[in-house]
Amino acid sequence: MKKIFLSLLSLILVSGCTNLNLEPSNSSEREESAFTPSSDELVAHFIDVGQGDANFIELPNGETMLIDAGIASTGDDIVEYIENLGYDTIDYVVSTHPHADHIGGMAEVIEAFDVDAIYMPKAVSTSKTYENLLETIQDKGLSIKTGKSGVKVLDEDNLDIVMVAPSSDDYSNLNNYSIVLKITYGDVSFLYTGDAEEESLEEITSDIKADVLKVGHHGSDTSTSEEFLEKVNPQYAVISVGEKNSYGHPAASTIELLQEYTNNIYQTDLNGTVVISTDGVNINVKTER
Numbered sequence: 001m002k003k004i005f006l007s008l009l010s011l012i013l014v015s016g017c018t019n020l021n022l023e024p025s026n027s028s029e030r031e032e033s034a035f036t037p038s039s040d041e042l043v044a045h046f047i048d049v050g051q052g053d054a055n056f057i058e059l060p061n062g063e064t065m066l067i068d069a070g071i072a073s074t075g076d077d078i079v080e081y082i083e084n085l086g087y088d089t090i091d092y093v094v095s096t097h098p099h100a101d102h103i104g105g106m107a108e109v110i111e112a113f114d115v116d117a118i119y120m121p122k123a124v125s126t127s128k129t130y131e132n133l134l135e136t137i138q139d140k141g142l143s144i145k146t147g148k149s150g151v152k153v154l155d156e157d158n159l160d161i162v163m164v165a166p167s168s169d170d171y172s173n174l175n176n177y178s179i180v181l182k183i184t185y186g187d188v189s190f191l192y193t194g195d196a197e198e199e200s201l202e203e204i205t206s207d208i209k210a211d212v213l214k215v216g217h218h219g220s221d222t223s224t225s226e227e228f229l230e231k232v233n234p235q236y237a238v239i240s241v242g243e244k245n246s247y248g249h250p251a252a253s254t255i256e257l258l259q260e261y262t263n264n265i266y267q268t269d270l271n272g273t274v275v276i277s278t279d280g281v282n283i284n285v286k287t288e289r
């Protein structure tokens with residue numbers, strides 16, 4: 001009799017949960033998670049390098065990742081920034097694509113740190129900066145891993161890093177070769193888009209819902225579309241962009257689109273370096289200014 005009662009009770013509880021699942025609000029989604037906040041934080045640094053990208057990530061498993069390394073003149077600043085955080089090793093270096101505003105300081109960084117793995121897309125450039133970078137990688141005795149959609153960098157219990165683009169291997173615009181990465185820690189995820197334009201972003205079929213979006217191509221109007229933002233649904237957006245840059249980045253239309261999703265929009269030209277940390281549940285933002 002006791003057993004039947006318990007079964008009935010569990011049925012009621014199960015149906016209770018089902019009702020909860022139908023609740024559309026964000027807060028109930030959070031409550032459903034089995035992940036409890038951790039004392040090990042993920043800290044994402046969006047380093048101000050003027051008109052370029054440099055993203056350093058302290059992972060909760062103790063490893064580190066650098067996605068892009070700014071322009072040539074900021075190579076030493078990036079080295080100093082990472083050294084000041086207390087690291088002499090970068091476990092994963094990702095060069096999203098071989099444009100000088102993303103690989104400019106990378107040779108200097110690779111020379112300064114022990115590097116375990118380097119990921120690059122299958123795209124080439126004839127620029128001196130790129131050739132110099134390849135030489136540095138070779139001199140260090142490192143080999144390059146191809147970055148493309150489906151590549152898993154990390155697949156741990158509560159920490160996943162997966163590449164969701166590029167999906168194709170032939171684009172006319174070098175920006176579209178950009179490696180796009182999704183990092184998920186507990187309930188919180190980050191999407192790093194490099195300079196990927198709409199053509200590549202539209203090809204993504206995997207789940208790209210993310211709390212924090214590193215906005216594509218310095219906020220240009222050729223990267224962030226309404227359709228893309230609908231899939232990402234960002235709560236925080238960071239635009240890595242130089243003050244008074246000649247490209248007119250970020251586009252006013254991109255800011256307006258982002259504002260439909262969030263008012264938590266940060267720009268490195270206005271805020272300086274932006275640091276977003278999470279315990280896997282809660283998100284905390286600090287800015288230089």
Ligand SMILES: [Zn+2]
Nearest residue numbers: 052099101195
């Ligand atoms: Zn760029």
